[in-house]
Amino acid sequence: MPTREEWAVVLFTLRVAALGTAMILPLGVAAAALLAGRHGPGRTLLDTVFSLPLVLPPTAVGVVLLDAFARASPLGRALAEAGIQIAFDWKGVVLATSVMSFPLLVRSALTAFEEVDPRLVGLARTLGCGPLEAFFRVTLPLAWRGVLAGSVLAFARALGEFGATVMLAGNIPGRTQTLALAIFHEAQIGHDERARVLAGVTVVLAFVTLWSAEVVGRARTRRAV
Amino acid sequence: MIRLDFEAPLARFPLRIRADLGAPVTAVMGPSGAGKTSLLDAIAGLRGIASGRIAIDDDVLVDTAAGVRVPPQRRRVGYVPQDAGLFPHLSVRENVLFGARGATKEVAHAIEALEIGPLGGRYPGNLSGGEKQRVALARALATRPRLLLLDEPLAALDVPLRERIVPYLLRVRDEWATPMLYVTHNVGEARALAGEVLLLEGGRVEAQGAPLALLATPGLSREARAGIENLFEGVIVTHDAGGGVTRVRLAGGLVVSVSIAAERAVGSAVTVAIRAEDVLVATEPVRGLSARNVYEAVVRGIERGPGDAAVRCAVRPDLQEWLARLTPAAVAELGLVEGSRIWVAVKSHSVRLASAPPRREAKAAAPGTAAP
Numbered sequence: 078m079p080t081r082e083e084w085a086v087v088l089f090t091l092r093v094a095a096l097g098t099a100m101i102l103p104l105g106v107a108a109a110a111l112l113a114g115r116h117g118p119g120r121t122l123l124d125t126v127f128s129l130p131l132v133l134p135p136t137a138v139g140v141v142l143l144d145a146f147a148r149a150s151p152l153g154r155a156l157a158e159a160g161i162q163i164a165f166d167w168k169g170v171v172l173a174t175s176v177m178s179f180p181l182l183v184r185s186a187l188t189a190f191e192e193v194d195p196r197l198v199g200l201a202r203t204l205g206c207g208p209l210e211a212f213f214r215v216t217l218p219l220a221w222r223g224v225l226a227g228s229v230l231a232f233a234r235a236l237g238e239f240g241a242t243v244m245l246a247g248n249i250p251g252r253t254q255t256l257a258l259a260i261f262h263e264a265q266i267g268h269d270e271r272a273r274v275l276a277g278v279t280v281v282l283a284f285v286t287l288w289s290a291e292v293v294g295r296a297r298t299r300r301a302v
Numbered sequence: 303m304i305r306l307d308f309e310a311p312l313a314r315f316p317l318r319i320r321a322d323l324g325a326p327v328t329a330v331m332g333p334s335g336a337g338k339t340s341l342l343d344a345i346a347g348l349r350g351i352a353s354g355r356i357a358i359d360d361d362v363l364v365d366t367a368a369g370v371r372v373p374p375q376r377r378r379v380g381y382v383p384q385d386a387g388l389f390p391h392l393s394v395r396e397n398v399l400f401g402a403r404g405a406t407k408e409v410a411h412a413i414e415a416l417e418i419g420p421l422g423g424r425y426p427g428n429l430s431g432g433e434k435q436r437v438a439l440a441r442a443l444a445t446r447p448r449l450l451l452l453d454e455p456l457a458a459l460d461v462p463l464r465e466r467i468v469p470y471l472l473r474v475r476d477e478w479a480t481p482m483l484y485v486t487h488n489v490g491e492a493r494a495l496a497g498e499v500l501l502l503e504g505g506r507v508e509a510q511g512a513p514l515a516l517l518a519t520p521g522l523s524r525e526a527r528a529g530i531e532n533l534f535e536g537v538i539v540t541h542d543a544g545g546g547v548t549r550v551r552l553a554g555g556l557v558v559s560v561s562i563a564a565e566r567a568v569g570s571a572v573t574v575a576i577r578a579e580d581v582l583v584a585t586e587p588v589r590g591l592s593a594r595n596v597y598e599a600v601v602r603g604i605e606r607g608p609g610d611a612a613v614r615c616a617v618r619p620d621l622q623e624w625l626a627r628l629t630p631a632a633v634a635e636l637g638l639v640e641g642s643r644i645w646v647a648v649k650s651h652s653v654r655l656a657s658a659p660p661r662r663e664a665k666a667a668a669p670g671t672a673a674p
Binding site: 199200210 | 343346347348373374375376377379380381383387389390391400401403441442445
């Protein structure tokens with residue numbers, strides 16, 4: 078069983094993943110909504126930019142983030158003057174995991190939005206809805222399952238993020254150490270047993286997350302359609 | 303009066319429409335791909351126009367010269383698409399209330415007139431095709447539209463169901479003073495509902511006029527006629543339950559057997575519809591054929607097109623004109639020319655009874671009496 082310190086790591090990991098997912102949810106939905114139904118070079122460019130974190134080495138993303146948010150950078154200095162530290166702080170963990178999981182949410186939401194029959198959205202317009210109201214009353218309710226699936230994927234991805242987190246936030250026990258970092262740490266110092274216990278915890282967390290999303294999706298499906 | 307004078311780009315050709323529509327119901331007809339749905343979309347504001355003007359009376363919906371483009375949500379144009387287009391995540395009641403915005407009286411009236419009150423809590427997934435159309439109609443009416451656009455609302459339904467929905471459409475026409483544009487392929491529906499037909503082809507107005515007069519328009523292209531049927535008015539004379547046929551006497555005296563329609567009273571007026579494709583042609587008197595309806599006729603003209611030929615013939619005794627659609631091979635083989643003496647045959651199953659055209663008295667009668 079995990080020790081008390083290890084439980085603290087689990088809780089910390091869940092917290093930063095939840096916070097990060099909550100932060101990117103409105104942004105990802107907005108990004109997907111703006112991209113949906115559009116074609117052309119702008120769409121392709123944004124699609125590509127949003128997907129970069131999926132294919133780049135996470136450490137490379139971490140380096141970019143570190144450059145942007147370190148105290149030496151203008152942004153980092155401005156934030157520091159406002160009393161906000163990102164690098165080597167728990168906020169850095171949230172930022173790194175959010176950036177890494179953002180594309181999963183956008184892609185999933187985008188697919189879901191584009192599967193909504195545009196004729197239904199048009200009908201909502203003839204029934205008195207402006208574009209935004211039609212989105213919230215028709216598109217989003219019909220695509221919510223895809224948005225949920227994307228959020229769950231993003232959350233699960235955040236739970237396991239390693240490379241970007243370690244670059245931006247470091248591996249500071251009690252401060253920025255998530256489960257993924259703790260597993261690496263324990264294995265490095267030869268505590269294979271502890272690493273295995275923590276790995277077991279991640280399996281359980283990931284399983285419960287994905288499984289509950291599946292159950293929620295099914296239950297709603299049966300009722301509404 | 304709906305004033306249309308605009309041009310909009312479509313995939314294959316531009317939609318160029320110029321017409322003033324003043325009838326309470328205008329049927330929009332024409333072959334598939336003629337631009338019928340695009341016309342409705344342009345009026346609803348779901349499709350942009352390149353240039354021109356669309357107005358309802360003096361209310362401009364779009365006028366490119368004046369830089370006016372009213373967005374769809376402010377046009378107050380009700381739209382009922384072919385598949386009803388109900389929101390699947392909302393119950394029937396929520397669908398009807400979707401655009402109502404406090405119009406309680408209209409909602410109640412629409413729910414009552416279309417008899418969908420008992421469906422209130424159900425979801426569109428559990429409704430029949432006819433129920434869906436009624437809900438979609440109520441949803442559109444609940445917004446107090448000043449124009450209703452109906453895009454083949456009955457096309458997805460089978461024939462008996464269509465006939466059960468038509469009375470609701472008649473009721474809407476007669477109880478709401480809302481003008482309608484009604485896209486249909488079915489001349490029976492057009493005749494039952496519409497005072498005028500707008501015939502489109504290739505994105506242009508091919509003809510405009512009274513439903514029956516339009517059928518006789520000389521020079522009407524073959525494509526524009528596609529799907530247009532033989533239509534005759536008649537009166538039910540007998541039901542032969544054992545034989546499974548109902549006999550209808552047409553205005554000219556010809557008696558036609560149709561599949562039994564015992565629910566219609568003897569003496570009631572009906573419109574008989576026969577698809578041109580369903581008319582068989584023989585050059586000798588027919589014997590030993592299962593078809594119940596065989597009549598002598600004279601060929602009046604043959605319009606040839608790629609792949610088929612439309613034979614216009616005058617059927618005895620009254621020389622009413624029928625249209626038979628044959629392959630060019632059959633025309634050649636039978637040696638049909640103008641003046642040929644022929645026999646036309648139709649199975650009773652191929653003869654459909656459409657609702658009779660509404661009478662003037664029904665229009666003036668109290669609300670609710672227009673529907674049986």
